[in-house]
Amino acid sequence: MKKGWGLTVYAVLFVAFVYGPVLILPLFSFNDNTFATFPLTGFTTRHYVDMLGQRQMIASLMNSLRIGLAVTVLATAIAIPAAISITRYRFPGKPAVLSMLMLPLVVPSIVLAVALLVIILRFLGLPLSLWTVAAGHVLVALPFCVSVLISRLEGFDQSLEEASRDLGCSPMQTFRRVTLPLAMPGVISSLLLGFIISFDEFVIAFFLTGTENTLPVYLYSQLRFPNKLPGTLALGSVILVVSTVLVITAEVIRKRGVQTDNPGDY
Amino acid sequence: MSEPLIRIEGVTKRFGAFQALHGIDIDIGRGEFFSLLGASGCGKTTLLRILAGIEEPSTGRLLIDGQDMVGVPPERRPTNMVFQSYAIFPHLNVEENIGYGLKNLKLSKADMQTRIGNAIEMVKLNGLDKRNAHALSGGQRQRVALARALVMQPKVLLLDEPLSALDKKLREEMQLELRAMQRTLGITFVFVTHDQEEAMTLSDRIAMMSGGRIMQLDTPKALYENPANREVAEFIGTMNLFPAKVTAAKDAVLSLDGGLLGPMAAPAAKGVAMGDMVQVAVRPERVSIEKPGPAGINRIAGRVKEAVYLGDRINYVLAAQGLDRPILATSANTSGEIYPLGTEVMATWDTEGARVLTS
């Protein structure tokens, strides 16, 4: 059909606009030059090799990995019962509770950050550390984990769980034998997305971290030094690749789950 | 019935402000094929789910085999259910689906295999043991759901509109199979349906429900021949209704005045007294069509508005003076003749074929 050529061109331009600036980072990270300028002067992997020698960077990377792992496991573990409650149980005030769970999505992260900062330092008198960062990250990851799991749980018929009870399984056995296996694609995407959110988060980490850095905080501190630009570009590119791989994995698992579970004639 | 298997006593169910069931009382006997029949939203599925233990009644008692079931979770009830959507576990194959509940019974491996094998045989799924759930057709899914419930050897099998997703031919085939299976196994079946023909085909007794109440509980024949009220009469089959006033009652026969429709007569009915406004109900197959003639008892003059030729019978739609709705008449096709449209005719019926309905 002839219609819609304009829109197709627009879509291509749109993708170019969204991806273009971001792809500049890996492009210049392989350029043999201290400045991110055209024309490109030559191909090098030097900046990546240099990165491996940066002790601080490696330390912040390890911190981010540790926090990300802890955050995502915790957030998903909290989100699973919450999503089951919202999709499977009737109780008063459910819409209000659901909006409250989604609140961290709309509150500007600087407000979340300073609010947590005030209560931690002034009211609880706790020292800032990677733990306080992780706490803040659980808060921002939770709405995403809950949403992913809710849409997964809504995706299969509740009568499957009723059938399991009818066939002699207790609620716990039903969870283990029916709900969990069927929700597994959602659980995995929740784990991956929770990890990415924590791994990429900057504002809360910046305010709540103590003496140790997370990777984005380290990256931010490097942005001030023009002579460190190539290393920053290389580090940024690595982060981009890692998140992209995780997102694709999460999305593919989620989509595949949806396809295979809706068989038959309806 | 000496000792019912299921006793439902004053069961009500509320969902928030919505009352789904109002004081239901039913006794269901051992080995009975019992149907809950009604339009959507009448409460039949809610009642079935209360039997299964998926919903709890708001008030009332439920006994199965003499044991109080209120508060007993579904996994500890002697009932198993065939769900409307079949609820086949998509992550398991046929054999695993059928064996799902057996795993909770701590059977030996050999016992389990035998029971699964028998169940597969019974529902004619031989050879499909390892087939994945999403590679099954609608009819096969229905059979897996049936086998999965029956393999548990329940005292009561609950079926929630199990045939509604199948096409007409397959549905009729399954109806016969279900009936035969129920007779051989001797298990009590409680069957929910909105299809009156299906309920009539299968059931020993039917509870016709509407608005969370039981309208009438009877055998299929009694429901059809002696409907308790207008709603039952019109839900089960079609019914001509003629408004009339009772003018006399003697020798078990009522005399009625139908105004423009002329005088009528009908067998006496309980609670009907002189002067009452009632509906005289006559099934279309009880109405015969004659050439125009003199007026008289149970005789209404009309004009043919529509004549539908169905081969073995002819359905007539007649317009009559003094009646908003047309008169429906079904005549057996004995002569091959049809009254053409516009013909003036006379609709008549025997007094024994009429019923008097007060509500």
Added chain:
Amino acid sequence: MSDDTKTNRRGLFARGGLFADRARRREALTGIGLLSPALVVMISMLALPVGALVIMSFWTQNGFNLDTSFTLDNYRRLFARSDRVTEWMGMTFHLAYPVPAILMIKSLAMSLMATVAVVLLAYPMAYFLAFRVTRYKAAWIIMLTIPFWTSYLLRVFSWKVVLGYNGAINSGLMSLGLIDKPLEFLLYNPAAVVITLSHAWVSFVVLPIFVSLEKIDRSMLEAAADLGDSRSRRFRRIILPLSMPGTISAALMVFIPTVGDYVTPQLVGGNGGTMIGSLVQLLFTKQNNAPLGAAISLVMMGIIAVLVLIFLTLIGYWKMRARRAS
């Protein structure tokens, strides 16, 4: 599930409702029990901290000392009038401390521009995805999801590399011989902030808009065509109104957080492009006046909330959603 069980769930407190019914009460308690870990997180890490922020906003900072006696001084300071007149963008402020007010208005304006740009950019893309893409739809969706999940910091930083004095555009144009010396107006101004914000958030709204378009029953469009609507009239009379609620909520999900953004102004805004979030950050760090920072963040949240509610009421959002749901 059958229609019999899909019943009215309102009126839980009505006669014979939740508390008269043992089974319902048990179900409700289990439901709330399963939710409780999430609720604990929300209360201890969102409600209580915001409460702490409120309390803090009534305190005052004197140099290094925090005075914890209750006072409205911080709020008074934000609204105190003065004879000294400050001019900004043709507006006059009779305020003793006009910086927060100016930054607030500026942030709202920049955020609004970015939000409008985001919706205008994303809508045609979502439309294309919903109505034109037939093959590889999942791949398209994933491709448009990825940018949203990649580091916000890096997406903002990439614009610094693109627009910078020694950046990609300047060096590119120079190496092509189109300009002799770098264009200085590219970076460190409000326009750079708006562009960067639009880019950073655009992938966030494509999917919600796409979902609201995808939900539109195609037979409705066929019916409209059958009744004589042209393509453009179908868009105006069916697609646009039905996708409006989804589009508006997506727009708000951009507008609200961006008003308080501070990474973007920090990296690409320069002196001219600072926003209210930058001020909050400064007060909590370098200027060491957390109580004033707390007051400013709360006033900011209040203003955003009021504006959003006024906006939604003006356009009849709730009616629109109710109609859509029915």
